[in-house]
Amino acid sequence: MAEIYGSYAMFHQRGGADHAIRDSQNNTLRSRSGTLLQRFIAWAQPPDWGSLLDIGCGTGPLLQSAAHLRPGWTLAGAEQDDRVRDRILGIPGVALFHAGPLSALDARFDVVSMVHVLEHVADPAGFLRQAASLLAPGGRLLVQVPSLAENPFDLTIADHCSHFTADTLTRVVRSAGLKILHVDRWIPKELSVVAGLPERAAGDPPAMPETGSTAEPTVDLATVERMVAWLHAMGETVEHLAAAGPLGLLGTSVAATWLASQAEDRVSFFMDEDPVMQGTRFLGRPVLAMERVPSSATLFCPMPSAQAHAIRERLVRMKAAFRIEIPPPLPRSVL
Structure with missing residues (x-):
């Protein structure tokens, strides 16, 4: 660090x-x-x-x-x-x-x-x-x-x-x-x-740390292992999609950065909806606006599938001319 x-x-x-x-x-x-x-x-x-x-x-x-x-x-x-x-x-x-x-x-x-x-x-x-x-x-x-x-x-x-x-x-x-x-x-x-800060009356001893939990279950080691397996499956998906033609990743944040680093030279470009990033280069690859993505290309959404599904629907409504792929769902036991 x-x-x-x-x-x-x-x-x-x-x-x-x-x-x-x-x-x-x-x-x-x-x-x-x-x-x-x-x-x-x-x-x-x-x-x-x-x-x-x-x-x-x-x-x-x-x-x-x-x-x-x-x-x-x-x-x-x-x-x-x-x-x-x-x-x-x-x-x-x-x-x-x-x-x-x-x-x-x-x-x-x-x-x-x-x-x-x-x-x-x-x-x-x-x-x-x-x-x-x-x-x-x-x-x-x-x-x-x-x-x-x-x-x-x-x-x-x-x-x-x-x-x-x-x-x-x-x-x-x-x-x-x-x-x-x-x-x-x-x-x-x-x-x-x-x-x-906890409220207490004058003369009261300092409050002891509270215990308890919310309704959400704690993510245990087995759940984390399933998450890691799901993450590694993304690399296999990228390799498969890249074999069919130009492949891009949606976004330039953590998910796309990590997946591009795993996929080596299989990723051709990034697509980002933020105008600040459009027209720049990220990890040596161009960052494109939606309208600049070739119609022959595939865009992969590296994020949890529910969010990726919603983004794909929105891009389709915006008349995206390229193919859009999303990851498989996380196992039900994860979320």
């Missing part, structure tokens, strides 16, 4: 821009961080004035969204080093940038956010306790992680120390001594948890 983060650049293939996700209501592309923050605000109804710290702020997409959605808030960002300091301090409303351990930060915030951070740390409960110590009275901790149960491709990411389900995420939040306030799936294939 030290080697990875020593040369890591957030969203490097996108020039530092946040991931775009498709809004199912109006079929438009929106910032992932902006969508998450908007849905958190709709649920929490925070006042127009307050303070927010984004831990693991990266290039600042959540802080930029906060500056737009809550211009009265005082904002702060935290990272492991100083590489993005100037970029973060240039965001309207950002008054503080902190580099280094959270224990050295002497401040309190109404909202502390951790978007795609917890899966990267070796001691998630301990890290949550550090983050919770930065909450003001009545403050809210917003945690966002990938959902393993919905997306087995999370297993392919080398620097993810933990892979969360709704059950395991709520367990680790409770083990940090925090109170679960809300669990949701505000972003597709991701889990959102809002937590707060």
